[in-house]
Amino acid sequence: MNDLTCIIIGGGHAGLGALKAIKEETRGMANRQRIRFVLIDKQPGHVRKVMLFRPAACGEEIMIPWTHYGFSEGVEFMQGTVTSVDSGEKRIRYTDAQGNDARIRYDLLVVAAGSIVRRPDPDQGGIALTDPQAAADIRERWRANLRQAAGETNPKERKRLMTVAVAGAGNSGIETSAELALAMQKEASVLGLNSSDISVYLLNAQERLFPEGPEKAGRKLDQILSDCGVTVLHNRKAMREQAGVLTLSNSDRLPVGLCIWTIGLIPNPALHSMGLPLTSEGQVLVDECYRVQGMSGVYSIGDCARIVDPSTGKADQMTCKEAGPQALRLGKIVMADLEGRSAPVHKSFLDTFGFGLGQNRGLMWVSKWGLDIIITGKLAWKVKKLGWDFASWLR
Secondary structure, eight states, X not given: OOOEEEEEXXXXXXXXXXXXXXXXXXXXXXXXXXXXXXXXXXXXXXXOGGGTHHHHHHOOOOEEEGGGSGGGTTOEEEEEEEEEEETTTTEEEEEETTSOEEEEEOSEEEEOOOEEEOOOOGGGOSEEOOSHHHHHHHHHHHHXXXXXXXXXXXXXXXXXXXXXXXXXXXXXXXXXXXXXXXHHHHHHHHTTOOGGGOEEEEEESSSSSOTTSOHHHHHHHHHHHHHHTEEEEETOOEEEEETTEEEETTSOEEEOSEEEEOOOEEEOGGGGGTTOOBOTTSXXXXXXXXXXXXXXXXXXXXXXXXXXXXXXXXXXXXXXHHHHHHHHHHHHHHHHHHHTSOOOOOOOXXXXXXXXXXXXXXXXXXXXXXXXXXXXXXXXXHHHHHHXXXXXXXX
């Protein structure tokens, strides 16, 4: 008998989890046929996207080689970008790392193309925290600004060089601003600058932080950020940064050395060329078992899929905490489908949210039994760190 080929598109949190779950659930065999596993990703390794703020603040490496994972044994990793899916012929078309056009047949296909960071218009200035290279550019910029500030005699210019604005107060913006403030204070002290002169502004378009949770959690976040040296400006949007001046939605003008954009996620635009059924927002349409509508043997999970709990009608958010349980369930679904038996259906993950706010600083919120449970400090930081590791399948 010929082997079955299982292709996973995307090696992010969801794709890597899908590979691990399906490989372990099937043990590499189905109906006495060996399963060939292929993972296609444009990156040469797994990027811990939820931790992009770490290289921006402290230069931490967040790319993990595929070979680091024990479950990578026997898996073929192809660097490339998928351009189309032909469900009739069961083939995908992709462009490899050298720019060559290629095709490969599949029996099982998992679309886990994920999301990308929303970018501002080019004329809005600043740097969007989109990928490891952008993070490295951000770190180089603020460090260069501080070195320049150390020799600057004009107090106003020195203050501008020591000021950063983070535009967008979602999870990424909150964590970026906290880590950046702490890293800049440390670097300022090394350079002989007054660390208290470091200014990091977090621009929040909403009335409060963390509108998905209770008001008291938002207040606690505000306080922890203030303790880190972050000033939160509520009901403010960044409009444009030009020549060291950031214009806000209320027409205020803020002198800054750097503006960092963290304005949310959108489903991977590459999905539009693949020939998959999509929602108006660009997510893949799937059923309660992650099967792509109208495509036999094709599944989709993670940020790129519109996944709804059939018992509640609640859609999963685009966060890594949903991707992990989805991947684990997908392994069981694929095995059940291969064996022709009933498959488990999607179930929403526990209502919880976490923020890492610098070493031994954090906030965790859990909603259970109608109660809002909020944990802060060192324990919250440890839980969040475990969450990051689990998202990248390091534990």
